[in-house]
Amino acid sequence: MRFEQITIVGVGLIGGSVGLAAKARAVAARVVGVDPNPANLSAALSRGALDAGTPDLAEGVRGSALVVICTPVDRVAPVIRAALPHVGPSALFTDAGSTKARILADLGPDAEQLPYVPAHPLAGSEKSGPEHARPDLFEGRPTVLVVGTFGANWERAVTVGRFWEALGSRAVLMSAEEHDRVLAVTSHLPHAVASAVAGVTHEDWLRVSAGGFRDVTRVAAGDPDLWAAIFLSNRAPVLAAVDSFTARLAAFRALLEAGDRAGLVEWLREGKQVRDALGT
Amino acid sequence: MRFEQITIVGVGLIGGSVGLAAKARAVAARVVGVDPNPANLSAALSRGALDAGTPDLAEGVRGSALVVICTPVDRVAPVIRAALPHVGPSALFTDAGSTKARILADLGPDAEQLPYVPAHPLAGSEKSGPEHARPDLFEGRPTVLVVGTFGANWERAVTVGRFWEALGSRAVLMSAEEHDRVLAVTSHLPHAVASAVAGVTHEDWLRVSAGGFRDVTRVAAGDPDLWAAIFLSNRAPVLAAVDSFTARLAAFRALLEAGDRAGLVEWLREGKQVRDALGT
Numbered sequence: 001m002r003f004e005q006i007t008i009v010g011v012g013l014i015g016g017s018v019g020l021a022a023k024a025r026a027v028a029a030r031v032v033g034v035d036p037n038p039a040n041l042s043a044a045l046s047r048g049a050l051d052a053g054t055p056d057l058a059e060g061v062r063g064s065a066l067v068v069i070c071t072p073v074d075r076v077a078p079v080i081r082a083a084l085p086h087v088g089p090s091a092l093f094t095d096a097g098s099t100k101a102r103i104l105a106d107l108g109p110d111a112e113q114l115p116y117v118p119a120h121p122l123a124g125s126e127k128s129g130p131e132h133a134r135p136d137l138f139e140g141r142p143t144v145l146v147v148g149t150f151g152a153n154w155e156r157a158v159t160v161g162r163f164w165e166a167l168g169s170r171a172v173l174m175s176a177e178e179h180d181r182v183l184a185v186t187s188h189l190p191h192a193v194a195s196a197v198a199g200v201t202h203e204d205w206l207r208v209s210a211g212g213f214r215d216v217t218r219v220a221a222g223d224p225d226l227w228a229a230i231f232l233s234n235r236a237p238v239l240a241a242v243d244s245f246t247a248r249l250a251a252f253r254a255l256l257e258a259g260d261r262a263g264l265v266e267w268l269r270e271g272k273q274v275r276d277a278l279g280t
Numbered sequence: 281m282r283f284e285q286i287t288i289v290g291v292g293l294i295g296g297s298v299g300l301a302a303k304a305r306a307v308a309a310r311v312v313g314v315d316p317n318p319a320n321l322s323a324a325l326s327r328g329a330l331d332a333g334t335p336d337l338a339e340g341v342r343g344s345a346l347v348v349i350c351t352p353v354d355r356v357a358p359v360i361r362a363a364l365p366h367v368g369p370s371a372l373f374t375d376a377g378s379t380k381a382r383i384l385a386d387l388g389p390d391a392e393q394l395p396y397v398p399a400h401p402l403a404g405s406e407k408s409g410p411e412h413a414r415p416d417l418f419e420g421r422p423t424v425l426v427v428g429t430f431g432a433n434w435e436r437a438v439t440v441g442r443f444w445e446a447l448g449s450r451a452v453l454m455s456a457e458e459h460d461r462v463l464a465v466t467s468h469l470p471h472a473v474a475s476a477v478a479g480v481t482h483e484d485w486l487r488v489s490a491g492g493f494r495d496v497t498r499v500a501a502g503d504p505d506l507w508a509a510i511f512l513s514n515r516a517p518v519l520a521a522v523d524s525f526t527a528r529l530a531a532f533r534a535l536l537e538a539g540d541r542a543g544l545v546e547w548l549r550e551g552k553q554v555r556d557a558l559g560t
Binding site for chain 2 (some may be wrong): 020089121122124125138139141142143152172174179183185186187189190191192193194195196197198200201202203206207208209210211212213214215216217218219220221222224225228229231232235238239241242243244245246248249250252253256257259261264265266267268269270271272273274275276278280
């Protein structure tokens, strides 16, 4: 798998890492970056993640066989619509957005006819910006590919899937709805919960905290604007995940208030079983 | 600071690490371990955390200048009471229990007259057992020392504080009530929340999870029996922490349901500010 030229739109942590991985693994001969922020472009250029950068979308996508959109999730559909007139007839689009159904809804009823294969590499960091980009960010990580109806789209999905695999990740196929429902629990809920724990902690208590607090709250350092966009783009599944979590924590509270030791042990054991299945 | 002999009661992760640190830093010439489980004793002996081990408390504490109790939190008071007749007149007790007020209540109204300086080293792991013990477990970590009224207890507190500092930690003085209220938020709440997140996650969703889920749920792998004991020994402060957390998550839910982007950003920013103050 080798592209003559790809374009990355949105050169932050993820976009910068796509560039670094594509260069390091010779997936693209030339990588062009598009970003409204000149500081992002120059940081990515100086780190070798890009060969060229421009704030102009039309100019940036011209001549590219693949456009990888790594903007905040609510910008993906508008960027595809705006870029479409400026790419060649065989160009493909993919993205790294954290939710999928909303992007497809925003694209409208002909979304499945567009040369777009929605993707979500499950990689990231509480840090943001191209200065934290890493060529190995996707290594061994799953990348969800949304493939609705097959047929005409099958070849596109294979090409885009091979691209994400060439960056080091492994492809997992799901529907947009399944992706969003599962990620609401495995990603969006943990983020909300981490932020809520941090939010009820006085800063002068931090000196009496240990590794557990550090781990549980780590993602709360993430970018508030990015995460607000993610939550809003996956509203119903996140609300359902919060409700299910709240009911489970209420069960804990009732057991604790009743002083039910056996019940608490069993409640903790159920969580431990899931966590142990994940490994360290 | 050098003791001729110390005794560690309860030779698990913490007790084993106390032994390894005491030997590595020459804090004790001889370390005796007491544990009802022979496997714990032989694992700790073979790792060099102990010089001798016995299941017999009276035999194990005889001749020791310091007894460090690293049992589950609900065993600390009974162990002190049972060991007292078998130690010399100048022997001191300390412990590593995760909550403090309940231990003092269990000891009864004369708790302050006992040669016991309650301690809580804020170090640990989701792993348990002496096979995971580490000589550097306490390095750079705070150890809370509970010092109620000073006066006669001041010298004891200094000796025990210097012991924990000699293992590599730094002493922080608090009252038992303040300790329990703060730890309910910085340690017990995060544990309950981590377990609740894991508990609402189907195991077959784990393949689509990333570092955020891994971090948030890590402590949920901890020992259910140990943690049930911790929660029960700090019931009222943990219930209050759960309520305050639940209210904060409910605010998130309301903002999300209302589609209030600015409100969500502000809510996330408040959590981020606390987490950023902690550092990575």
